[in-house]
Structure formats: structure tokens, C-alpha cells
Amino acid sequence: MHLQPDHHHPINQAFISFISQQALQADSVYILGDLFETWVGDDLSIPLYHTEINALKKLTDSGTKLYIGYGNRDFLMRQAFWQASGAEFIEDETLAQIQGVDCLLLHGDSLCTDDKDYQRMRDWFRKPWVQWLFLHLPKKTRLNIAQKLRQQSGKQAQHKQADIMDVSNQAIEDLCARHPQVVHIIHGHTHRPAHHCFMLNGMQKQRWVLGDWRPETQIIKIINQHISLIKLD
Ligand SMILES: [Mn+2]
Numbered sequence: 001m002h003l004q005p006d007h008h009h010p011i012n013q014a015f016i017s018f019i020s021q022q023a024l025q026a027d028s029v030y031i032l033g034d035l036f037e038t039w040v041g042d043d044l045s046i047p048l049y050h051t052e053i054n055a056l057k058k059l060t061d062s063g064t065k066l067y068i069g070y071g072n073r074d075f076l077m078r079q080a081f082w083q084a085s086g087a088e089f090i091e092d093e094t095l096a097q098i099q100g101v102d103c104l105l106l107h108g109d110s111l112c113t114d115d116k117d118y119q120r121m122r123d124w125f126r127k128p129w130v131q132w133l134f135l136h137l138p139k140k141t142r143l144n145i146a147q148k149l150r151q152q153s154g155k156q157a158q159h160k161q162a163d164i165m166d167v168s169n170q171a172i173e174d175l176c177a178r179h180p181q182v183v184h185i186i187h188g189h190t191h192r193p194a195h196h197c198f199m200l201n202g203m204q205k206q207r208w209v210l211g212d213w214r215p216e217t218q219i220i221k222i223i224n225q226h227i228s229l230i231k232l233d
Contacts, residue, residue: 001213002037002073007051014217018232019055026064028098030090032188032210033071033107038150040142041135042080053084060086069094071189072109072122076131095179100225104175104182108189108209111167111175115160166190172207176200184208184227186220193218195229 003012023029039045046053060066066087070077082089090096094105113119124130134142157165167190175185185207193211197204208229211218217232 001031001035003035003049003052004037005048007049011213012052014213014232016052016055018217018219019052019059022232023059023064024062028065028067029059030096030098030105031066031068031087032105032186033069033075033092033109034073034189034212035068035071036074038146039074039076039081040146041076041139042078044139044142045077046080046084053081056085056087067096069105069107071107072125075125076135078135093175093178095182099222101184101222101227102182103184103186103222103227104179106175106185106187108167108187111171111187112165112190113168113171114164114166117156118165166192173200176205186210188212193229 067090068087069090188210194209196207
């Protein structure tokens with residue numbers, strides 16, 4: 001969703017409205033990464049997103065379970081965030097049975113293997129010592145680095161071919177080989193909301209892609225063994 005550090009932003013408003021209304025009716029809510037535009041450490045980012053985090057806390061206090069995974073922009077949430085939001089961390093490639101539907105949940109960036117530059121950068125940022133080092137830099141330096149990275153990724157996205165930034169078939173096949181039983185794969189990241197059905201080794205698979213709520217606010221709803229990609233009012 002790439003929430004902005006401004007709670008008046010239309011995306012933030014839509015998110016807060018969803019979390020404080022429809023989400024209350026759910027047993028559980030799963031957010032599969034890149035909820036925030038950037039996360040440069042709990043100390044800096046919690047105050048920037050306090051309105052949204054308070055909404056999450058109200059939701060979890062009401063009894064709805066909330067699970068959040070890391071994206072490629074927000075992977076530095078630590079203890080203070082989990083405490084403030086009441087959310088529980090889920091790993092990339094988590095298997096979950098939701099309302100009788102077995103799902104494989106992931107952010108989706110790991111599937112964009114045709115984009116070699118991106119994958120190299122991803123490997124680098126996933127190293128624990130790099131993250132540790134970053135989180136121990138002065139506040140101003142962290143904000144500057146985050147801003148530079150955002151500008152860079154925006155520039156690169158303009159020059160890259162669109163299909164390079166989509167998931168690769170090989171990566172989907174490898175993912176299915178790691179989780180042979182799974183039928184429903186749910187991810188985001190590519191900003192191409194869709195429902196893909198395909199056959200792999202004689203088995204029917206379904207890949208559900210979440211969008212970024214620009215312009216349509218879509219969610220995946222799972223109830224009574226039925227899964228669907230729906231548009232919110
Ligand atoms: Mn992403």
C-alpha cells in the first residue's frame with residue numbers, strides 16, 4: 001500500500017477507514033509487505049505513522065488477529081513496532097490455512113528474478129549486519145539514504161522494461177517446487193492486481209496478486225473455503 005508519512009494522504013485515509021471498519025469483522029488480517037513507503041527504524045518511523053499504527057492497535061485490541069510481513073521498503077520494523085501495533089510478524093513464504101483455504105503468502109519481490117540489479121540489491125539489504133549497521137546510523141543519515149534509494153528506484157523503474165519487473169515463470173515454478181501441495185499463492189509487489197489460473201505438472205494452481213490501492217482499493221477476502229479478489233466501496 002505504500003502508506004505515506006502524512007495521514008491526510010488519500011491512500012492513508014482509505015487504509016485507516018478499512019482498518020477501523022471492514023477489518024473489524026474479520027477473524028484475521030494479513031498484510032503482505034510494503035505497508036509503509038519506507039521504514040528507517042522504529043525510533044523514526046513510529047512517530048511518522050502513529051495515526052495508522054494506532055488504528056492497527058485498535059483493531060488488534062478488538063480481537064482481530066493481525067499478521068504483517070516485510071516488503072522491500074519496510075523490512076526494518078522491530079520490537080517497538082510489533083508492540084505498538086499488536087501485529088505478529090510473518091516470514092516470506094508462509095503457509096497458512098485461512099477459513100479452510102491453504103494459502104502460500106509472500107511479498108512477491110523474490111519472484112522478480114529477471115531483474116538482476118534488483119535481486120543483487122535485495123540480497124545486500126537482507127544481510128543482518130547491513131541492517132544492524134543501518135539502524136545504528138544517525139537519524140539524519142538514515143533519512144538521507146532512504147530518500148536517495150527511493151529516488152534511485154523511481155528512476156530505474158522508468159527505464160526498465162515492464163516485464164523485467166514482473167514475476168518470472170521460472171521463479172513461480174521454483175516456488176511451487178518448494179511448496180508442491182499449495183494451490184493458492186498470494187502476493188503483491190508488482191502492482192498488477194490479478195487472478196491467474198494455470199496448470200503445473202498436472203496440478204491446477206492459482207496466483208492471486210494484490211494491488212497498491214491506486215486507484216482501486218482491492219483486497220483478497222477468504223470466507224467459508226471461498227477466496228476472491230474484491231473491490232472495497
Ligand atoms: Mn514491494
